[in-house]
Amino acid sequence: MNHSPLDHRYRGEHPIRTxxxxxxxxxxxxxxxxxxxxxxxxxxxxxxxxxxxxxxxxYARLQATQLA
Structure with missing residues (x-):
């Protein structure tokens, strides 16, 4: 027998289970x-x-070698 979700009773169930x-x-x-x-x-x-x-x-290595 297939029930719709509205037929299920939620009273007292944990919200995750619902x-x-x-x-x-x-x-x-x-x-x-x-x-x-x-x-x-x-x-x-x-x-x-x-x-x-x-x-x-x-570019940073090039600048470092030019400054040294």
């Missing part, structure tokens, strides 16, 4: 969305940024 019950049908989608969110917002150093840092370091 949220778990309400999201049960969409658990896979929710987990996928969380994974995509973390992958999208993960800090990644781009190649152009790395090249810029290397160029700045080379």
């Amino acid at each position: 949220v778990h019950y309400l999201f049960r049908p969409d658990r896979a989608r929710l987990a996928g969305a969380v994974a995509v969110f973390f992958a999208k917002h993960a800090p990644v150093e781009s190649g152009s940024h790395r090249e810029l840092l290397e160029r700045d370091a080379a």
Whole structure:
């Protein structure tokens, strides 16, 4: 017998258990969305940024040798 979420009794349940019950049908989608969110917002150093840092370091070394 399949009950709707509104038929479930929440009195006395822990709030996390209630949220778990309400999201049960969409658990896979929710987990996928969380994974995509973390992958999208993960800090990644781009190649152009790395090249810029290397160029700045080379420029600083050049200036240091010219001053010495």
